[in-house]
Amino acid sequence: MSRLDGHCLCGNVTYTVDTEDPIMTGICHCRDCQRSSGSAYSIIAAVEKADFHVEGDSLKVFDTQGEDRGAPAHRNFCSNCGSPLFSILGDADDIVWIKAGTMNDASWLEPELEAWTTSSQPWAREAEERDTRGYFPRGLDTD
Ligand SMILES: [Zn+2]
Ligand SMILES: [Zn+2]
Incomplete structure (x- = not known):
């Protein structure tokens, strides 16, 4: 567990997940x-794909093409209830970006940064006043 x-x-x-500690936590706007x-946004926690195990026959994938990337984002969701569960970026496919709202308990999670603040909703910008996080107007640089 x-x-x-x-x-x-x-x-x-x-x-x-085989680890207790995510590589990175954040908010994607x-x-x-x-x-x-x-x-208003996704809350995400990144883990190594090798540490991530998923089960369930209703898992489906929908690919989106981000503005900044040459590769699609593979958005995995439950086709029975519609919950988005995790994403894998086609050009960095050793990392799984878990949608933290689906965790059994996400109360411990501290988002470290915010991505795509350029499209954040005006009423969801309060957190941007905090200077403890990194801010990225567009996507993260995963190179
Ligand atoms: Zn996003
Ligand atoms: Zn479901």
């Missing part, structure tokens, strides 16, 4: 995350 473990809304898709989450 890891504090990073979680599942979708209906519980059919579950995931477990991109329009694709807003649309797929139906909310």
